[in-house]
Amino acid sequence: xxxxxxxxxxxxxxxxxxNTNAAFIGDVLTRxxxxxxxxxxxxDKEAPILEAFRKAFNKNDLVxxxxxxxxxxxxxxxxxxxxxxxxxLVKSDEVLTDIKNIFEKxxxxxxxxxxxxxxxxxxxxxxxxxKGTAPGTWIEKDEKIFISMPGVPFEMExxxxxxxxxxxTEEKLENKSNRISKSLLTTGIPESxxxxxxxxxxxxxxxxxxxxxxxxxGVRLRITVDGENSxxxxxxxxxxxxxxxxxxxxxxxxxxxxxLEEVVGKLLSERDLRIAVAESCTGGLISSRITNVGGxxxxxxxxVVTYSNAAKVEHLKIDEDMIEQYGAVSLEVSRxxxxxxxxxxxxxxxxxxxxxxxxxxxTFNKPVxxxxxxxxxxxxxxxxxxxxxxxxxxxxxxxxQAALDMLRRSLLGIEYED
Numbered sequence: 001x002x003x004x005x006x007x008x009x010x011x012x013x014x015x016x017x018x019n020t021n022a023a024f025i026g027d028v029l030t031r032x033x034x035x036x037x038x039x040x041x042x043x044d045k046e047a048p049i050l051e052a053f054r055k056a057f058n059k060n061d062l063v064x065x066x067x068x069x070x071x072x073x074x075x076x077x078x079x080x081x082x083x084x085x086x087x088x089l090v091k092s093d094e095v096l097t098d099i100k101n102i103f104e105k106x107x108x109x110x111x112x113x114x115x116x117x118x119x120x121x122x123x124x125x126x127x128x129x130x131k132g133t134a135p136g137t138w139i140e141k142d143e144k145i146f147i148s149m150p151g152v153p154f155e156m157e158x159x160x161x162x163x164x165x166x167x168x169t170e171e172k173l174e175n176k177s178n179r180i181s182k183s184l185l186t187t188g189i190p191e192s193x194x195x196x197x198x199x200x201x202x203x204x205x206x207x208x209x210x211x212x213x214x215x216x217x218g219v220r221l222r223i224t225v226d227g228e229n230s231x232x233x234x235x236x237x238x239x240x241x242x243x244x245x246x247x248x249x250x251x252x253x254x255x256x257x258x259x260l261e262e263v264v265g266k267l268l269s270e271r272d273l274r275i276a277v278a279e280s281c282t283g284g285l286i287s288s289r290i291t292n293v294g295g296x297x298x299x300x301x302x303x304v305v306t307y308s309n310a311a312k313v314e315h316l317k318i319d320e321d322m323i324e325q326y327g328a329v330s331l332e333v334s335r336x337x338x339x340x341x342x343x344x345x346x347x348x349x350x351x352x353x354x355x356x357x358x359x360x361x362x363t364f365n366k367p368v369x370x371x372x373x374x375x376x377x378x379x380x381x382x383x384x385x386x387x388x389x390x391x392x393x394x395x396x397x398x399x400x401q402a403a404l405d406m407l408r409r410s411l412l413g414i415e416y417e418d
Contacts, residue, residue: 001033001034001035001061001062001168002034002035002037002059002060002061002062003029003034003035003036003037003060003061003062003063003064004036004037004038004039004040004056004059004060004062004063004064005021005022005025005026005029005036005038005039005040005064005065005066006039006040006041006042006052006053006056006063006064006065006066007019007021007022007039007040007041007042007065007066007067007151008041008042008043008044008049008065008066008067008068008076008077008151009041009043009044009067009068009151010043010044010074012041012067013041013042013043019039019041020153021066021067021151021153021156022039022041022066024153024156024157024160025064025066025156025160026039028160028161028165029064030181030222031181032165032168032169033179033181034062034168037059037060038056040052040055040056044068044074044075044076045076046076046079046080046083049068049076049077049080050080050083050084053065053080053081053084053146054084057144057146060144061143061144061145062144062145062147062168063144063145063146063147064147064148064149064164065077065146065147065148065149066148066149066150066151066156067150067151068080068151069117069134069135069136069148069149069150069151070117070134070150070151071111071113071114071116071117071133071134072113077148078119078120078121078148081121081124081137081139081146081148082121085121085123085139085141085146087121087122087123087124088121088122089119089120089121089122090119090120090121090122091118091119092118092119092120092126092135093118094126094128095117095118095120095126095128095129095135096115096118098128098129098130098133098135099114099115099117099118099133102132102133114133117133117134117135118135120135120137121137121139123139123141124137124138124139125137125138125139126138127147127149127159127163127164128163129150129155129158129159130158130162131152131154131155131158132150132152132155134150134152134155136148136149136150136159136163136164138164138167145168147164149164178226178227178228178229178230178233179224179225179226179227179233180224180225180233180234180237181222181223181224181225182222182223182237182241182255182256183220183221183222183223183255183256184220184221184223184241184244184245184252184255185218185220185221185252185253185254185255185256185258186218186219186220186221186248186251186252186253187217187218187219187251187253187260187401187402187405188218188251188402188405189218189219189248189251190214190219191212191214191219194212194219194221194248194251195212197247197248198243198244198247198248199247204240204243204244205223205240206236206240208223208224208225208226208236208237208240209223209224210222210223210224210240211224216394216397216398216401217260217397217398217401218251218253218401221244223237223240223241223244225237225240250409250414250417253405253408259289259292259293260289260401260404260405260408261289261290261292261293261404262293263408264290264404264407264408264411265290265293265295265296265299267408267411267412268299268349268411269295269298269299271411273299273347273348273349273411274299274300274301274347274348274349275290275299275300275301275347275348275349275350275351275407276300276301276302276303276304276341276342276344276345276347276349276350276351277290277300277302277303277304277341277350277351277352277403278303278304278306278312278315278316278337278338278340278341278350278351278352278353279303279304279305279306279352279353280305280306280307280312280328280337280352280353280354280355281329281353281354281355281356281357281371281395281396281399282353282396282399282400282403283305283307283396284303284305285396285397285399285400286303286351286353286399286400286403286404287300287303289400289404290303290404291303301345301346301347302341302345304316304341306337309323309328312328312333312337312340315340315344316336316337316340316341316344317340317343317344318333318336318337318340319336322336327366328354329354329355329356329366329370329371329372330354330372331372331383331384331385332383333354333372334352334353334354334372334373334374334383335352335374335376335381335382335383336374337350337352337353337354337374338350338351338352338374338375338376338381338383339374339376339381340352342376342377348377348378349375349376349377349407349410350374350375350376350377351373351374351375351376351403351406351407352373352374352375352376353371353372353373353374353399353400353403354371354372354374355369355370355371355372355386355395355399356368356369356370356371357369357392357395357396357399358390358391358392358395359390359392367387368389368390368395369387369388369389369390369395370385370386370387371385371386371387371388371395371399371402372384372385372386373386373399373402373403373406375406375407375410377410384406384416386398386399386402
């Protein structure tokens with residue numbers, strides 16, 4: 001099955017909003033063995049939208065559209081669908097009830113423009129929106145499928161996972177070939193280093209494929225194996241995975257959609273350990289990531305942002321002379337921060353970060369991207385130096401990942417390679 005993704009919106013076309021919807025849909029389709037042939041972006045104008053519909057529907061078995069389904073004048077997708085499929089709009093009482101219920105829960109008065117969102121193409125099956133007001137549509141014509149969904153990411157994501165993929169799987173993928181994919185998530189090692197360590201890729205993959213997908217958090221290795229026999233395909237995937245783990249296993253923290261905060265949270269829970277975090281350069285990002293995980297209150301005691309030198313002295317009980325001697329961004333101070341937060345909180349583990357995120361604040365000996373991460377438990381208090389790039393936000397994200405990975409390695413007893 002071949003698919004094209006169409007994203008509608010001037011804000012996407014102009015670069016004011018990132019096209020995360022296409023990335024999400026593409027990933028979900030690929031993981032369900034649907035080949036994505038193109039991802040197209042068009043503005044909020046009728047002619048380009050209709051042309052995009054025509055080209056995509058002619059070339060593919062499946063077209064997925066997001067955006068332009070709201071209640072305002074620039075939301076043109078629904079009218080374009082009506083014109084393209086030569087149909088008319090009809091009211092869905094089911095959808096109208098959904099919309100009224102949402103407004104009642106929010107204690108807001110429903111407007112005529114909101115009520116108009118209960119209209120859908122007569123030829124379509126309506127995809128109910130359990131997260132918002134704009135419904136989606138499912139249209140089948142000439143043994144092809146045309147789907148529209150809202151542009152709001154969490155509304156679209158719920159439709160994709162809750163309705164679209166289950167229905168496509170049921171209706172269109174009954175006779176698919178035996179193809180399976182698996183993603184291994186790495187952190188702390190560049191893409192080029194992984195490639196070098198894996199060696200001869202032809203020998204490793206033996207006809208299968210693997211994509212290297214880097215981000216600020218690490219490199220995702222997506223393995224795809226095809227074959228005629230499902231058992232043989234699974235055996236081959238297991239063989240490839242084991243070979244990869246043998247060579248870069250210490251950098252692999254999870255699979256598929258795992259997050260590092262979930263992984264370390266599980267490790268802390270299993271060991272009945274509690275942690276506290278002292279952050280300087282990340283401004284609370286590490287604590288935020290840890291507490292994104294449900295149930296984190298069982299192992300996360302506190303997080304403090306000790307941004308200034310005075311805060312480090314007051315809240316972490318660091319000797320002011322040590323900061324004066326070594327500097328706030330130093331191996332010694334990061335270790336003392338971890339030791340201090342552990343002591344004042346009474347936890348089993350203290351984790352701390354200090355660094356220079358940029359664009360200012362650097363010196364010749366301490367450049368932008370220099371970070372020190374401290375770790376302290378009941379056996380050892382230590383710290384490590386890391387060097388990232390020039391972007392402030394990227395540096396914060398990379399620092400948070402490196403800190404969580406340092407925690408993971410400490411809990412699992414994995415030594416760093418120097």
